[in-house]
Amino acid sequence: MAEEETDVYRALQQHMDQFPVRFPAREGGAEIRLLKRLFKPKEAKIATKLRFTPYPSETVDIIYPRLADTGLSKQELEETLDEMAKKGIITYLRDGETKYYGNALWVIGIYEFQVDKLTPELLAEIQNYYSAPPVQKIQSTGIPQMRTIPVGQSIRREDSVANYDDIRHLINQSKGPFVVVNCVCRQAKDLVGDPCKATDRRELCFGVGKFSQAYIDFGWGREVSKDEMLAILEQNKNEGLVLQPSNTKDIEFVCSCCGCCCGLLEGTKAAPRPVDYFTTNYYSKVDPELCTGCETCIELCQIEAATLENGIVTINLDRCIGCGICVANCPSEAIQLLKKDELHVPPETFDEMYSKIAQRRKELDKTAK
Ligand code: SF4
Ligand code: SF4
Ligand code: SF4
Numbered sequence: 001m002a003e004e005e006t007d008v009y010r011a012l013q014q015h016m017d018q019f020p021v022r023f024p025a026r027e028g029g030a031e032i033r034l035l036k037r038l039f040k041p042k043e044a045k046i047a048t049k050l051r052f053t054p055y056p057s058e059t060v061d062i063i064y065p066r067l068a069d070t071g072l073s074k075q076e077l078e079e080t081l082d083e084m085a086k087k088g089i090i091t092y093l094r095d096g097e098t099k100y101y102g103n104a105l106w107v108i109g110i111y112e113f114q115v116d117k118l119t120p121e122l123l124a125e126i127q128n129y130y131s132a133p134p135v136q137k138i139q140s141t142g143i144p145q146m147r148t149i150p151v152g153q154s155i156r157r158e159d160s161v162a163n164y165d166d167i168r169h170l171i172n173q174s175k176g177p178f179v180v181v182n183c184v185c186r187q188a189k190d191l192v193g194d195p196c197k198a199t200d201r202r203e204l205c206f207g208v209g210k211f212s213q214a215y216i217d218f219g220w221g222r223e224v225s226k227d228e229m230l231a232i233l234e235q236n237k238n239e240g241l242v243l244q245p246s247n248t249k250d251i252e253f254v255c256s257c258c259g260c261c262c263g264l265l266e267g268t269k270a271a272p273r274p275v276d277y278f279t280t281n282y283y284s285k286v287d288p289e290l291c292t293g294c295e296t297c298i299e300l301c302q303i304e305a306a307t308l309e310n311g312i313v314t315i316n317l318d319r320c321i322g323c324g325i326c327v328a329n330c331p332s333e334a335i336q337l338l339k340k341d342e343l344h345v346p347p348e349t350f351d352e353m354y355s356k357i358a359q360r361r362k363e364l365d366k367t368a369k
Contacts, residue, residue: 009035012044016106019052020358021145023106026132034125038089038110045070046080047090047103054350055210056091056102063101085214088113092214108145108253115184115220123191141360143353146255146264147247147279147346151237152230154324154337164249164346165281167233171208171226174251178229179212181205181221185261198258198302199239203232211252211350240300242323247279249348259302273318274303279344282322282337288312290334297326297335 009032016023049066060078081101085092093100104110155161163169182202207215215221241256259265268274293311305319327335347353
């Protein structure tokens with residue numbers, strides 16, 4: 001029985017390892033323990049018969065024939081899929097009365113859907129998974145799921161900013177809905193007694209459009225107007241939080257990150273060139289004539305790119321990720337954001353982004369063989 005049960009979870013891990021963002025096995029079976037913590041055996045079996053698409057695209061009628069051997073009626077299957085969606089272990093979308101289900105990636109997906117549901121036991125399994133070797137098996141395709149854009153008021157009025165780098169435009173062009181959500185990374189830090197040093201607030205992240213549907217239907221977030229979203233983003237900017245939306249022109253989510261809780265910022269701070277891990281079109285430059293050495297930018301920069309030398313701030317371009325936090329908060333207007341020579345133009349949609357990631361992964365797999 002125990003062996004059969006492990007087979008179900010192994011099948012699920014291998015299924016998830018085929019997604020555009022992999023879920024590789026680890027030495028010692030940390031991946032199986034993590035899956036067991038989240039999925040009941042019946043749920044694991046159902047999940048191996050679902051498909052990953054950027055948005056779930058299959059109704060229970062389409063999925064049911066693949067699960068005939070489970071003995072579940074169609075209604076029982078629908079109830080189980082709804083429970084799984086509510087647990088945040090699969091993706092879910094609703095269009096009127098019609099519901100769609102599909103596999104979720106581990107990140108961005110199942111982990112983020114654990115907002116308000118994290119327990120110390122689950123967190124311990126997640127940490128075991130990340131710390132177990134071989135770490136290098138989580139392969140980067142070079143096409144990130146999120147990117148860094150400048151906060152409002154950090155671009156000079158006389159400079160043009162591309163619509164996809166302009167948070168106000170991105171929000172205004174979207175039909176919504178908009179939902180504000182607690183930050184799951186900060187909730188994880190709270191659980192281990194190491195709370196965020198940048199902010200006491202937790203309602204900091206946003207779902208936009210289709211991505212926000214599950215958050216609204218399952219009460220994981222609070223629906224807000226565009227104006228309220230902009231007002232929260234303004235607070236986030238004042239506290240020095242870095243804007244990281246989805247790597248798409250039609251944004252699906254916006255994260256507001258700090259160097260102590262965000263896995264990417266925290267994990268790359270020790271690297272010699274953190275800038276290599278971020279997709280950004282900007283960098284900052286200080287005017288030494290205007291800098292008073294007040295150190296506001298040093299305190300706020302989440303990636304430790306600003307340092308004081310002879311009473312004046314210098315920006316390390318191997319570290320600067322062009323978030324604009326220093327520019328928007330400098331009392332002497334001594335810093336400006338400058339555009340890079342080569343600009344990153346994000347994919348239009350989630351579909352395009354994940355198909356690019358999947359394509360790149362195939363190429364990398366071929367080269368590795
Ligand atoms: S990526 Fe940043 S904002 Fe998003 S959940 Fe993690 S720390 Fe919070
Ligand atoms: S915030 Fe502005 S004035 Fe203060 S140290 Fe930084 S660049 Fe200089
Ligand atoms: S110096 Fe720091 S705060 Fe300023 S743009 Fe670069 S990364 Fe952001």
